[in-house]
Amino acid sequence: MKTMRMLFLSVVLALCAGLSLSAQRRGGGPPAGPPNPFQGQPQAIEQGREIYNQKCTVCHGFDGSAGEMGPALGLEGRRFALQSPSEIFGAIKNGIPATAMPPTPDMPDDDIWKVAAYIQALRGTAIDAPASGNVALGEEVFWGKGECGKCHMIRDKGGIIGPELTSVADIRKTASIVDALTNPAYRVQGDGGAIPRKLEPPNTYQAVRVTLPDGKVIRGVLKNEDSVSLQLLGVDDNRLHLLDRGKVKDVQYERTSLMPRDYKNRLTAEEFQGLVAFLTRQTRKEGKAAQGAGR
Known part of the structure; x- marks a missing residue:
C-alpha cells in the first residue's frame, strides 16, 4: 500500500513538473492563476486599449491587428496558446522565452492587467470592447444619413429586409461589423474559434431582381422558391x-449583396467611427450598452 502511495505521489509530481516546464516554454503565467481584476470593465478596457496602442504597437498592430514583428492578438478563426488572464499577464510582464516577445518589468501591474483585459475583450464579441466614438452621432447616422x-431593425424599429x-454586438466582433460596412467581399463571420475567416453569405438574404410582363421590376430578398x-x-x-x-x-x-459596402466613402471619418461605436453597443445584455456608451 505504501509503495502504491509513493508511486502515485511520484506521478503527481512528474505531472506538475511537466506542466511547469510546458508553461515556461510557452511563456505566460499559470493557466489557473488569479482572475483579472479589470475583466469586463469598459473604462479599464478602454484604458488598456490606450496603453496597448502606446506601448505594444512597436511590434503588434494598432487595436490588436497584426504588426511587422508581432501577430494579431484578436484574430478571428485562431485558437490562442495563451488564453487565461494569468497567462496573458505573465506573457506581458515576463515575456515569452525563445520568441521576440520581451518582458516589461517597468510596466505597473495594474496597467498589465488592463492590457490583458483589453486583449481578452478583443477575443470576445464587440460588446466586450465597444469601439470608441460619438455614439449619439452614430445613432443619428444609422437612422438618417x-x-x-x-x-x-433595432428594438422593434426599422426595416425587415436585412x-x-x-x-x-453580442454575436459579432468589431472587425466583422467594420468589414460588413466597408468590404465588398464580406462574408458572415462566426463567433470565434477554429473557423474559416470568410464564410459564404446566408442564402436567406439572396438578392433577386424580378421583371414582370408589364416591364415593372421588383428587387428584393428571396424568401422562398420552388419550380412554380x-x-x-x-x-x-x-x-x-x-x-x-x-x-x-x-x-x-x-x-x-443589397448591403452597401462603401460607408467609409459615404460618411465622414467622425460619422463612420460614431456608427461603429453605436453598432458595437447593440446588446441584449443588461447594463452593458449603458456602461460602454460615450465617446
Missing part, C-alpha cells in the same frame, strides 16, 4: 410578393 434603418441588429413560384421581400416597399414563375418575364439572382 446612413439609411441603415431602412433595411435593419438581419435584425438589436444584439449584433417564388416569394421575395421587396426592398422599396417592405412587402412580401408572391409570384407565379409562369407569369414573370425574367428572374435574375444577383451576385452582390
Whole structure:
C-alpha cells in the first residue's frame, strides 16, 4: 500500500513538473492563476486599449491587428496558446522565452492587467470592447444619413429586409461589423474559434431582381422558391410578393449583396467611427450598452 502511495505521489509530481516546464516554454503565467481584476470593465478596457496602442504597437498592430514583428492578438478563426488572464499577464510582464516577445518589468501591474483585459475583450464579441466614438452621432447616422434603418431593425424599429441588429454586438466582433460596412467581399463571420475567416453569405438574404410582363421590376430578398413560384421581400416597399414563375418575364439572382459596402466613402471619418461605436453597443445584455456608451 505504501509503495502504491509513493508511486502515485511520484506521478503527481512528474505531472506538475511537466506542466511547469510546458508553461515556461510557452511563456505566460499559470493557466489557473488569479482572475483579472479589470475583466469586463469598459473604462479599464478602454484604458488598456490606450496603453496597448502606446506601448505594444512597436511590434503588434494598432487595436490588436497584426504588426511587422508581432501577430494579431484578436484574430478571428485562431485558437490562442495563451488564453487565461494569468497567462496573458505573465506573457506581458515576463515575456515569452525563445520568441521576440520581451518582458516589461517597468510596466505597473495594474496597467498589465488592463492590457490583458483589453486583449481578452478583443477575443470576445464587440460588446466586450465597444469601439470608441460619438455614439449619439452614430445613432443619428444609422437612422438618417446612413439609411441603415431602412433595411435593419433595432428594438422593434426599422426595416425587415436585412438581419435584425438589436444584439449584433453580442454575436459579432468589431472587425466583422467594420468589414460588413466597408468590404465588398464580406462574408458572415462566426463567433470565434477554429473557423474559416470568410464564410459564404446566408442564402436567406439572396438578392433577386424580378421583371414582370408589364416591364415593372421588383428587387428584393428571396424568401422562398420552388419550380412554380417564388416569394421575395421587396426592398422599396417592405412587402412580401408572391409570384407565379409562369407569369414573370425574367428572374435574375444577383451576385452582390443589397448591403452597401462603401460607408467609409459615404460618411465622414467622425460619422463612420460614431456608427461603429453605436453598432458595437447593440446588446441584449443588461447594463452593458449603458456602461460602454460615450465617446
